[in-house]
Amino acid sequence: MIVRALSAFALGLVVIAALLGDWIAPFDPGAQDLAGTAMPPDAAHWLGTDELGRDVLSRLIAGTRTALLGPALVALGVAVLSTAIGLLAGYRGGWVDSAIMRAVDLVYAIPPLLVAIVVVGVFGGGYPLAIGVLIALSVPADTRMVRSAVLAQRNLAYVEAARTVGLGRGRILFAHLLPNVLPTVVANLLLSFVGALVGLAALAFLGLGVGTGAPDWGRMLAENKGLVDLNPAAMIGPAVLITVVAASVTLLGDRLYDLMSARGRDAGRA
Amino acid sequence: MLDVRDLTVHDGRSRVLVRGVSFRVGPGETVGLVGESGSGKSLTARALVSLLPQELRSGGSARLDDTELLGRKDLRGVRGHRVALLMQDPFTMLNPLATVGTHLVESLPGRADRVEVARRLAEVGIDDPAVAGRYPFQLSGGMRQRVALAAALAKDPGLLIADEPTTALDVTTQRDVLALLRRIQTERRMGLVLITHDLRVARQACDRVLVMYAGALVESARSADLDAPAHPYTAGLLRSVPSVTHRQPVLLGIPGSVPAAADVVDRCPFADRCGWAEPACTEHAPPLVDLGDRATACRRHGGIDLSPPELAEPDAEPVGDARATLLDVADLVKVYRSIGLRRTEHTALAGVSLHVGEGESLAVVGESGSGKTTLARAVLGLTDPTSGRITLGGLDVTSYRRLRSADRARARRLVQCVFQDPYSSLNPAHTVGYTLAESLRRRGEDLDVESEVDSLLDLVGLPASYAGRRPVALSGGQRQRVAIARALAVRPRLLVCDEPVAALDVSVQAQVLEVLRKANRELGIALLFITHDLAVARQVTDRMVVMHRGRIVEHGATADVLDAPTHPYTVRLVQSVPDAAPHTEGEAHVTQ
Numbered sequence: 001m002i003v004r005a006l007s008a009f010a011l012g013l014v015v016i017a018a019l020l021g022d023w024i025a026p027f028d029p030g031a032q033d034l035a036g037t038a039m040p041p042d043a044a045h046w047l048g049t050d051e052l053g054r055d056v057l058s059r060l061i062a063g064t065r066t067a068l069l070g071p072a073l074v075a076l077g078v079a080v081l082s083t084a085i086g087l088l089a090g091y092r093g094g095w096v097d098s099a100i101m102r103a104v105d106l107v108y109a110i111p112p113l114l115v116a117i118v119v120v121g122v123f124g125g126g127y128p129l130a131i132g133v134l135i136a137l138s139v140p141a142d143t144r145m146v147r148s149a150v151l152a153q154r155n156l157a158y159v160e161a162a163r164t165v166g167l168g169r170g171r172i173l174f175a176h177l178l179p180n181v182l183p184t185v186v187a188n189l190l191l192s193f194v195g196a197l198v199g200l201a202a203l204a205f206l207g208l209g210v211g212t213g214a215p216d217w218g219r220m221l222a223e224n225k226g227l228v229d230l231n232p233a234a235m236i237g238p239a240v241l242i243t244v245v246a247a248s249v250t251l252l253g254d255r256l257y258d259l260m261s262a263r264g265r266d267a268g269r270a
Numbered sequence: 271m272l273d274v275r276d277l278t279v280h281d282g283r284s285r286v287l288v289r290g291v292s293f294r295v296g297p298g299e300t301v302g303l304v305g306e307s308g309s310g311k312s313l314t315a316r317a318l319v320s321l322l323p324q325e326l327r328s329g330g331s332a333r334l335d336d337t338e339l340l341g342r343k344d345l346r347g348v349r350g351h352r353v354a355l356l357m358q359d360p361f362t363m364l365n366p367l368a369t370v371g372t373h374l375v376e377s378l379p380g381r382a383d384r385v386e387v388a389r390r391l392a393e394v395g396i397d398d399p400a401v402a403g404r405y406p407f408q409l410s411g412g413m414r415q416r417v418a419l420a421a422a423l424a425k426d427p428g429l430l431i432a433d434e435p436t437t438a439l440d441v442t443t444q445r446d447v448l449a450l451l452r453r454i455q456t457e458r459r460m461g462l463v464l465i466t467h468d469l470r471v472a473r474q475a476c477d478r479v480l481v482m483y484a485g486a487l488v489e490s491a492r493s494a495d496l497d498a499p500a501h502p503y504t505a506g507l508l509r510s511v512p513s514v515t516h517r518q519p520v521l522l523g524i525p526g527s528v529p530a531a532a533d534v535v536d537r538c539p540f541a542d543r544c545g546w547a548e549p550a551c552t553e554h555a556p557p558l559v560d561l562g563d564r565a566t567a568c569r570r571h572g573g574i575d576l577s578p579p580e581l582a583e584p585d586a587e588p589v590g591d592a593r594a595t596l597l598d599v600a601d602l603v604k605v606y607r608s609i610g611l612r613r614t615e616h617t618a619l620a621g622v623s624l625h626v627g628e629g630e631s632l633a634v635v636g637e638s639g640s641g642k643t644t645l646a647r648a649v650l651g652l653t654d655p656t657s658g659r660i661t662l663g664g665l666d667v668t669s670y671r672r673l674r675s676a677d678r679a680r681a682r683r684l685v686q687c688v689f690q691d692p693y694s695s696l697n698p699a700h701t702v703g704y705t706l707a708e709s710l711r712r713r714g715e716d717l718d719v720e721s722e723v724d725s726l727l728d729l730v731g732l733p734a735s736y737a738g739r740r741p742v743a744l745s746g747g748q749r750q751r752v753a754i755a756r757a758l759a760v761r762p763r764l765l766v767c768d769e770p771v772a773a774l775d776v777s778v779q780a781q782v783l784e785v786l787r788k789a790n791r792e793l794g795i796a797l798l799f800i801t802h803d804l805a806v807a808r809q810v811t812d813r814m815v816v817m818h819r820g821r822i823v824e825h826g827a828t829a830d831v832l833d834a835p836t837h838p839y840t841v842r843l844v845q846s847v848p849d850a851a852p853h854t855e856g857e858a859h860v861t862q
Binding site (some may be wrong): 016052156160161162163164165167168175176179180182 | 284652686697698753760
């Protein structure tokens with residue numbers, strides 16, 4: 001309970017920071033103060049400064065935008081694509097299912113982060129490309145989960161009743177099956193968010209993804225790793241934020257899944 | 271021998287699930303614990319062997335000879351050795367990776383050899399010693415239940431608790447297993463607590479019957495005395511059991527549904543559904559009053575007449591030949607082929623021919639594996655037959671997939687279905703009103719959907735306010751009536767009913783069957799009524815076909831087939847119906 005409340009509180013703060021970043025940041029995140037580089041935390045700079053004298057706290061606040069937006073785009077893209085493909089494969093069955101699932105198996109054999117590093121590295125980086133690659137590589141796993149959720153539902157009597165009543169395939173898919181696989185979709189959505197948050201941070205850490213100079217948690221982690229003796233807060237800050245956001249989303253996602261799957265289900269069948 | 275006093279079961283939030291149950295079982299005595307779902311009968315049994323679900327707690331006392339069973343830590347010396355539990359589902363209670371012999375050897379005390387295993391199997395009627403080397407999946411349901419019984423008896427317990435041991439079995443197998451239990455129990459002079467939802471089974475197999483309702487005992491009587499029940503609930507249960515020997519003009523159920531035990535702790539639990547209830551009944555919980563050799567928890571006992579009304583009407587004359595044929599099935603064959611290394615074939619239908627006239631009702635009866643459900647699915651277009659022909663209203667519907675879409679839509683409007691499981695046949699995500707409206711729109715007419723939904727609900731005896739509810743807020747019987755309303759919304763001419771009441775408690779079966787009879791008689795909708803229950807078939811249908819291993823072995827007017835069966839299989843089926851009469855006094859061991 002208390003952990004969930006803390007998670008919600010932490011996420012709330014991060015979202016507010018993303019929305020109000022410019023107003024609440026004490027300094028311009030890009031402003032350099034070459035006289036005060038790598039300063040430990042003090043009254044003016046709560047988390048100190050980095051090696052170019054930029055305020056770490058302001059950069060962390062500015063970084064919330066890319067930290068939330070990128071993973072959100074990845075999660076949404078993955079959810080829409082994997083749900084559509086998974087519904088089709090699970091309900092149609094036959095050769096359509098076989099073709100889709102073999103393609104899924106193929107992508108499964110590829111180590112995702114490695115491919116992302118190679119692709120983004122070869123094509124010269126860029127945030128949109130990193131997002132696109134992460135979507136493409138995450139869709140197969142979620143497709144498989146949506147498909148198995150559909151398989152569990154498709155032979156239940158209510159689906160057969162819908163066929164007997166004479167409903168079309170589209171209606172059965174979207175009005176009947178979709179609401180019942182939605183808990184799985186939402187749970188996957190939040191897990192994709194977490195995966196993308198960590199994945200994008202890792203790419204940024206490697207210098208891929210967001211452009212140079214942009215305030216980004218993953219990039220800050222890389223830039224400030226040399227300051228561990230002078231101003232450890234500059235490195236620990238982004239690391240802690242990435243961990244806290246990832247953990248909070250996971251915890252709240254679990255709860256959301258429980259609530260959604262409890263709705264409309266039988267408490268107990270005698 | 272077993273003396274249970276004031277047994278209670280609470281859940282984690284201290285809500286009462288079983289309240290103050292007391293009873294005794296003597297050596298060699300069979301006591302039946304009868305109740306519908308939610309009555310607490312299985313929890314009572316599980317409390318006795320400390321197998322309650324984790325968050326539940328039991329209270330009170332249960333002494334087996336001089337040993338207290340409740341609240342023990344050292345259960346291993348008691349469970350299995352002195353008291354054993356036989357569970358319901360023969361398909362999941364054996365370990366699929368262990369042979370029959372392994373199951374027995376690990377249960378038998380000391381070092382068991384092959385001879386002992388064979389002897390134990392012979393005791394439960396398995397004479398072929400080779401069975402010891404087989405795996406559970408190679409055995410039928412009845413065989414598995416026998417193996418489970420042999421394992422339960424391995425340590426020679428003095429008391430056996432059997433929780434619905436025959437519910438998952440076919441009627442003919444049920445009869446054999448009940449007879450076996452009875453024989454073994456007599457031979458071993460073992461106490462037996464038989465838990466069942468079926469009053470007929472309890473009366474036939476038990477010396478004494480305890481009736482449970484909403485977590486409490488409401489009546490206790492010798493089987494022979496149950497013809498004159500002393501509690502209105504028992505009377506209602508007896509009346510709800512449909513008759514296999516005659517057709518009843520009105521099927522009597524018990525209105526309403528079983529309340530949660532925690533909601534009725536301070537009142538008579540049955541008062542809301544009881545025709546004899548008076549205000550005083552809801553003031554406090556009536557105790558079980560001892561009346562000599564029986565006991566009742568009705569505070570008005572003796573003052574009310576509970577004898578069942580004698581009602582019978584002549585069986586309807588079959589009219590099929592006189593009317594136009596609606597459904598014609600000719601020489602239908604369905605073969606399932608497995609995919610895999612060893613290709614096996616299973617013939618579900620081996621050439622079935624039948625017809626249903628407009629407005630007629632035809633029963634298809636048979637045991638599991640007889641092909642009756644495959645037949646229904648083929649008629650509904652949910653599976654394509656291997657060969658043969660299905661004609662519906664002049665339209666060849668053998669393969670729905672090959673129909674032109676206009677014809678398919680026409681066929682879908684001619685035939686609708688009521689499925690067996692009321693818990694999965696409604697989409698849990700949608701309200702009753704949404705489901706019905708969706709079906710109504712398929713009728714293709716311009717209509718006032720909202721008022722049509724109301725009249726559909728009225729037709730199946732549900733209040734209009736139910737349109738806003740989701741399935742989770744409905745009981746099984748109510749869900750099944752919504753499923754019927756959904757089917758009727760399309761105004762079909764044929765309604766396929768696949769075991770529509772098999773999953774329902776007996777007291778609510780009647781309401782559902784009445785709705786189906788009304789659809790048939792008043793709306794003129796033909797019924798293809800698939801059931802394993804001959805009594806239910808007698809109440810609803812004019813004509814009957816009996817299926818066995820994918821073939822029709824007998825057909826004729828329902829009354830003729832049931833009163834004078836000719837095929838040996840039908841004869842066996844009819845004889846296996848547990849009748850309402852108690853087992854003969856000669857076998858009974860009445861003990862104190």
